[in-house]
Amino acid sequence: MGHEGTCHCGDVRVVIHDDPVEASECNCSICRRTGALWTYASPSRVEVIGEGVGYLHGDRTLTLFHCGTCGVITKWSPVDPGYDRMGINLRLFDPGLWQALPRRAVDGASW
Template identity: 55%
Template structure:
């Protein structure tokens, strides 16, 4: 199994991804277009987050978006529903060699 290491800009939040992304989700919702997230979706069991990320719950109260309190980078999101076996990891926190050549899947989040 592949393992990839990433972090926010200052290194306070560290991510370990035990999964190999096959595509990158590019969402145009009001939050993603502001944070610049490029998402890999996977089970939370495949990700380790180290450090004290700060959470933000947006209006629909479906997910918590996590960011570094020092440098501000958005690192990942998790579901409010703990039974939902999916999270988003911001691929931009990893070396570009992991994500730069991945196919991009447009996600129309603005229409919801």
């Protein structure tokens, strides 16, 4: 089982197999513009159905994905396949999953 979320149109579905423990708000140039709210997991604990469109972000260490139809940001994946962490946009999921989570401010603007 797991928690399933989708982009607005449903073309991209994401299933996380662990309960998120916090929600991260990043202030980097792209996250502050898109309003993404991140949780992190090992790619082995996440299923993505419908890849979307990738954008190689900033320092070129991660690829940010959005749905090619509705444009909603869905996840980021590391360029380095050895990095065992990815970001999942919690706003894809029912707010009941993430509203009460502690928020962590991430200073991505200073990187």
